[in-house]
Amino acid sequence: MLAAREALTASRRAPLLSVLSVVTIAFSLFAFGLFGLAAINIRRALEQVEERVEVRGFIGQGTDIESVAAAMKDIGEFPEVARVNYVSEERALERARREMGEFADVFESGVLPASIEVNLRPGFRSPANVKSVSDRMKTYAFIDDVRYGEEWVEKLHRLRNIATVAGIALGLAFAAVAVIIIGATIRMAVLARAEEISIMRLVGATDMFIRLPFLLDGLVKGTIGGLLALLFAWIAHRTVNEYFLRTVFFNRELIFLGIIGGAVMGVFGSLVSVGRHLRDL
Amino acid sequence: MIRLHDVSKEYPRSGMALSQVTFLVKKGEFVFLTGPSGSGKSTILRFLYMADKPSGGHVWVNGVDSKTARAGDISRLRRRIGIVFQDFRLLEDRTAEANVRFALEVTGAPKATMRAKVSRVLSQVGLASKATSYPKELSGGEQQRVAIARALINDPFVLIADEPTGNLDERATRGVFQLLRDVNAAGTAIVMATHDLDLVRGSSYRTIELNHGKLVFDSAETARASAPAGSYVIGPGEEMPDPGENT
Numbered sequence: 196m197l198a199a200r201e202a203l204t205a206s207r208r209a210p211l212l213s214v215l216s217v218v219t220i221a222f223s224l225f226a227f228g229l230f231g232l233a234a235i236n237i238r239r240a241l242e243q244v245e246e247r248v249e250v251r252g253f254i255g256q257g258t259d260i261e262s263v264a265a266a267m268k269d270i271g272e273f274p275e276v277a278r279v280n281y282v283s284e285e286r287a288l289e290r291a292r293r294e295m296g297e298f299a300d301v302f303e304s305g306v307l308p309a310s311i312e313v314n315l316r317p318g319f320r321s322p323a324n325v326k327s328v329s330d331r332m333k334t335y336a337f338i339d340d341v342r343y344g345e346e347w348v349e350k351l352h353r354l355r356n357i358a359t360v361a362g363i364a365l366g367l368a369f370a371a372v373a374v375i376i377i378g379a380t381i382r383m384a385v386l387a388r389a390e391e392i393s394i395m396r397l398v399g400a401t402d403m404f405i406r407l408p409f410l411l412d413g414l415v416k417g418t419i420g421g422l423l424a425l426l427f428a429w430i431a432h433r434t435v436n437e438y439f440l441r442t443v444f445f446n447r448e449l450i451f452l453g454i455i456g457g458a459v460m461g462v463f464g465s466l467v468s469v470g471r472h473l474r475d476l
Numbered sequence: 477m478i479r480l481h482d483v484s485k486e487y488p489r490s491g492m493a494l495s496q497v498t499f500l501v502k503k504g505e506f507v508f509l510t511g512p513s514g515s516g517k518s519t520i521l522r523f524l525y526m527a528d529k530p531s532g533g534h535v536w537v538n539g540v541d542s543k544t545a546r547a548g549d550i551s552r553l554r555r556r557i558g559i560v561f562q563d564f565r566l567l568e569d570r571t572a573e574a575n576v577r578f579a580l581e582v583t584g585a586p587k588a589t590m591r592a593k594v595s596r597v598l599s600q601v602g603l604a605s606k607a608t609s610y611p612k613e614l615s616g617g618e619q620q621r622v623a624i625a626r627a628l629i630n631d632p633f634v635l636i637a638d639e640p641t642g643n644l645d646e647r648a649t650r651g652v653f654q655l656l657r658d659v660n661a662a663g664t665a666i667v668m669a670t671h672d673l674d675l676v677r678g679s680s681y682r683t684i685e686l687n688h689g690k691l692v693f694d695s696a697e698t699a700r701a702s703a704p705a706g707s708y709v710i711g712p713g714e715e716m717p718d719p720g721e722n723t
Contacts, residue, residue, distance in 0.1 A: 208569060394565055397525070398626070399555035400582035402547055 201408035202415070209387055213416070216380045220420030221427065223373040224457055228428040230369045231449070234362045236442045241355050248320045248351070250313040250329050250343040258309075258337040266335050267311055275319035275328050280312040308339070322349045377420075377460050381413055382468040392472060402473055409465040417461020421454045477503045477665065478524060478634065483533035485519050485689075493519050494689040496533070499696075501667060503633070506660045508676050509669040511686035517669035520686075521638050524667060525559050526550045538633060555583050558627025558635040558664070562642035564619045566611040572622045573598065573607040579629045597625040601655055617648025624655060634665040641672055649675070 206213040254263060263281060271279045282290070287307040313328060325348050329341045385392070395405050425445075432444045445453065478501040485494040494516040501507050509517045522528040523535045526542050535542040540553050566575050576594045585593075598604050601621040611619050620640060627635055637656065641649040653675055660666045670676065676683055685693035 390565065391567060394567065394578065395582045397554060397559050397565075398579040398582060399551045399553070399557075399630070401551045404582060404584070 199408075199411055202411040205384070205388060205408065205412065209384075212384060212387060216384060217416050217419050217423070219380045220377050220416055220457065220461065221423035223376040224421055224424035224453070224460070225427040227366075227369040227373045228424050228445075228453060229431060230365060231445070231453075232428060232432060232442065234366065235445070235449075237358055238362075239443055241351070241358060242317070244351060245317070245320045245355070246314075248315055248325060248343070248348055250315070250325060250332065250341060252311045252313070252332040252335070252338040253340045253342075254309045254311065255337045255339045256308065262337055263309075263311070266337075270311065270313060270328075270332060273328060273331065275315050275324050276313055277316040278314040280314075282310045282312055284309050311338070320348075320352075322352050374460055374464065377417070378464040378467055381409070381416075381461070381464040382471075384412065385409060385465075385468045385472050389472065392469075396473075405473065406466070406469050409469045410462055413461035413463075413465030414458050415461070417457040417459070417464070418454060419457075420461065421457020424457065425450060425453055477501060477538060478667070479534070479536040480520070480523070481534045483520075483523065483530045483535060485516070485523075485528070486531045492689055494530070497686075497689075497691045498533075499684060499691065499694060501634070501665060504660070504663050504665050506657075506666045506679075506681040507668070508679075508681055508683045509667065509686065510671070510673070510676055510683055511692075513671075514688075515686040516689040517686055518638055519689075521636050521667065521669055524634075524636050525554060525557055555630050556632055558624070558630070558632035560620070560623050560627050560635065560637040560640045562639035564611070564616075564623045564643075566619055566622055566626075568611050571608050571610055572603060572614065572618075572625075575611070575622055576626045576629055579626045583630070585630075593629060594625075597628050600628065600658075601625045615648065616644050617651050620644060620648070620652050621655065624652070624659070628659065628664075632664060634667060635659060637666065637668040639669055639671065641670065641675070 267279045267281060270276060284307060287310065291307055311332070313332070315324065315328065322345070325343050326345070329343050332338055332341050392405055429444060432442055435442050480500075481498050483494060483497045484492070486492050493514075497516070497520065509520060511517055519528065523530060523542060524537055526535075526537070526540070526545055529535075529542050537553060538556060540549050545553070567578065570578065573594055576597060577590055580590050580593065595604070595607070598607050601624050603618060603621050603625065606614060606618060609618075611622070614622065620643075624635075624640075635656070640656070641652050644652060649672065656666055656668065657679075683693070683695045684691060
């Protein structure tokens with residue numbers, strides 16, 4: 196296939212330019228990848244904190260265990276609820292003494308009431324969901340009070356929203372910078388072959404024919420750049436794990452997406468650069 | 477075959493480059509386009525290979541109207557046109573043979589006939605023995621011959637030459653001009669822009685002279701004035717013939 200041969204010949208004729216293109220693409224995708232790694236690790240940390248969101252309903256003294264069991268069954272069927280636990284007075288006392296070791300003597304038997312502890316499913320941990328569950332728990336006559344750390348849940352929710360918006364904005368900015376750098380890199384390759392392109396046009400080559408070797412070139416460079424960026428990101432991830440803190444790496448889907456992303460950026464950058472050049476001729 | 481009718485070109489910054497130019501080039505004709513720099517010669521040539529469109533008027537080349545031509549029409553048309561420039565426009569990293577073959581490869585010509593075709597045109601321009609030489613190993617005249625060979629590889633009906641001898645010494649100029657005459661004698665029309673009045677005066681070919689974007693002299697018009705029968709030049713205001721003439 197002539198297009199593949201032309202793409203290969205062009206790379207052979209200017210090996211330094213080709214290597215520079217691949218390295219530039221790799222580093223711009225690496226910057227984007229590092230941001231992606233930071234984003235998924237922050238998200239994971241927030242999710243771990245969110246797992247601790249729980250609603251606690253305090254049970255009035257003298258409530259019979261059958262009523263509590265029936266209520267726990269009802270609450271367990273709420274769509275938001277992941278898990279329901281009963282905490283007896285004794286268990287509550289033991290837990291309080293353990294958690295507040297130096298004040299252990301302050302707690303006396305019968306001071307802390309029994310309670311129903313409710314953990315929520317992921318996706319149902321917003322202040323509105325937590326309040327809704329809390330309101331429904333309050334409807335049980337034997338539940339004296341319901342607490343869920345309203346202020347803390349709201350702060351956590353706000354923090355999550357800020358992290359999401361900042362993540363999207365920064366992600367788009369990093370992606371835009373990567374696309375611009377890749378586009379400029381491919382434009383250099385196009386300009387290096389400007390004479391050839393102009394002759395191709397003069398002798399009657401179609402625009403598609405002229406574009407094809409560049410698209411192949413962009414596809415190959417983008418894919419290699421994407422693979423290299425993943426390798427760099429993996430090395431960075433291992434280094435952080437070794438010397439600083441435990442982090443997670445991209446899952447298989449994200450790795451695949453990263454390689455495809457590199458290839459797509461290479462093709463897109465080529466399309467834009469060659470298209471612009473052909474328009475200017 | 478080639479018709480320009482009332483053609484004008486205005487550039488936003490530099491103003492009017494061409495104004496109401498009308499002429500016709502017949503099949504197999506040799507036409508010189510002369511005039512000082514900036515008179516509009518190259519603009520007309522760009523219209524002929526459809527690298528540019530007129531602001532007003534019409535250009536028809538082999539039945540293709542520049543106003544309505546799409547990218548595909550232009551590509552197909554260029555495969556039937558040979559184009560030669562003053563600066564040769566050869567690829568420095570390819571041999572003479574590869575430069576000529578390039579025009580076949582990028583238009584998807586069948587591989588089986590390529591070698592024979594390349595060899596034929598290189599012989600036609602007198603460079604069979606330099607097929608494996610790179611442009612930098614060739615003289616200016618030889619480089620221009622390679623460019624002409626590349627222009628001839630697809631058997632064009634017209635060869636458009638923009639100052640093809642502008643970079644050549646007198647001897648090479650004579651050689652290249654003789655080659656163009658031979659090409660014309662074999663049936664290919666030639667439209668050649670030139671500053672070299674010696675070439676123009678030393679031959680009996682039709683001459684169109686431009687000045688400040690206007691057609692100021694057409695030797696065919698003068699000939700027609702003295703012998704109207706069989707004329708083929710359209711004068712200003714005359715009705716345009718049908719544009720669909722194909723070769």
